Amino acid sequence: MxxxxxxxxxxxxxxxxxxxxxxxxxxxxxxxxxxxxxxxxxxxxxxxxxxxxxxxxxxxxxxxxxxxxxxxxxxxxxxxxxxxxxxxxxxxxxxxxxxxxxxxxxxxxxxxxxxxxxxxxxxxxxxxxxxxxxxxxxxxxxxxxxxxxxxxxxxxxxxxxxxxxxxxxxxxxxxxxxFPGGEPSADQRLLRTYQARVEEHFRELHEVSAYAALLHISAGHLSEVVKAQSGKSAIKHLHERLVLEAKRLLFYTPQSLKELAFDLGFSDASYFNRFFKRETGLTPAEYRATIRKMYQ
CATH class of the missing domain: 2.60.120 (Jelly Rolls)
Incomplete structure (x- = not known):
């Protein structure tokens, strides 16, 4: 590959x-x-x-x-x-x-x-x-x-x-x-709408309150519904989407960590490094080395 x-x-x-x-x-x-x-x-x-x-x-x-x-x-x-x-x-x-x-x-x-x-x-x-x-x-x-x-x-x-x-x-x-789910209730539709907005804006919007504003509801209500419907907090959904994109770029591209962090909306590469390690248990450099070695 x-x-x-x-x-x-x-x-x-x-x-x-x-x-x-x-x-x-x-x-x-x-x-x-x-x-x-x-x-x-x-x-x-x-x-x-x-x-x-x-x-x-x-x-x-x-x-x-x-x-x-x-x-x-x-x-x-x-x-x-x-x-x-x-x-x-x-x-x-x-x-x-x-x-x-x-x-x-x-x-x-x-x-x-x-x-x-x-x-x-x-x-x-x-x-x-x-x-x-x-x-x-x-x-x-x-x-x-x-x-x-x-x-x-x-x-x-x-x-x-x-x-x-x-x-x-x-x-x-x-x-x-x-991929089990079921017919959506009003709260499930809100969850899906939130996920869709995260998909559209995860690079520039890193706060749940920003998505609540887009949906014209309070951040508290959004967080409560997302947690109840998915078992994960609203911020966790956002962080998982950022991590998924980071993993894609670490695996497929030669971007430096600084470039990658900037691409994902982090102004500080060291903060991105800490964020990624907190979410995955590995630094971005460790993940890149491990995943590429695994699939060589």
């Missing part, structure tokens, strides 16, 4: 225009082993879009947020724009790749999609295991999407949206089964 060797930030790859429809927001590609992979995916990167890959057959290993995944047949892999990805080698696969952007989800007709568990991905998951029955449903929906994708016309967008809603809803049900 390659690491970044320059001091530039982790690259973020933009959405590529769909070859069939010309869309800059939605794309679908069916592959029978001929789908090429660009060399740049062999370096740690993020994608500026959501991606679902249904693998009927494929081999190789890739990494998501420093977790290795040996690709399995009859499995669905998904990623969100925040996750850090890298492939070990260029390998073709047999299956379907579906991609769409945040702008696509922002359209009014896609409002129902934005809050689905698979899209929110509160557990930072990546792999969904499919039974034979699940695979049949997913494969059929992808075939229907592909047929509409190749059939331009007045109703194409509505049909694509309808099939996509069914597919992502079905996969979200599988997500909640494999």
């Amino acid at each position: 390659q690491m970044l060797t320059s001091r530039q930030p982790v690259p973020i790859y933009p959405f590529e225009r769909d070859e069939i429809t010309g869309s800059n927001a939605f794309s679908l590609v069916r592959s029978e082993g001929a789908l090429p992979y660009e060399a740049d995916v062999l370096l740690p990167h993020r994608k500026a879009y959501y991606m679902l890959v249904f693998v009927k057959h494929g081999r190789g290993r890739h990494w998501v947020d420093a977790v290795p995944y040996v690709r399995k047949d009859h499995t669905l892999y998904f990623s969100t724009p925040t996750q850090l990805l890298v492939k070990e080698e260029p390998t073709p696969f047999w299956g379907t790749r579906l991609t769409f952007t945040s702008e696509f989800l922002a359209l009014q007709q896609h409002a129902a999609l934005r809050n689905l568990p698979l899209i929110q991905n509160p557990h930072h998951g990546h792999e969904l295991l499919l039974t034979a029955a699940d695979e049949a449903v997913v494969d059929d929906l992808l075939a229907k999407l592909d047929a509409e994708h190749r059939r331009p016309g007045e109703w194409q967008h509505q049909m694509l949206s309808a099939y996509l809603l069914v597919l992502l809803t079905y996969l979200s049900r599988l997500y909640t089964e494999q």
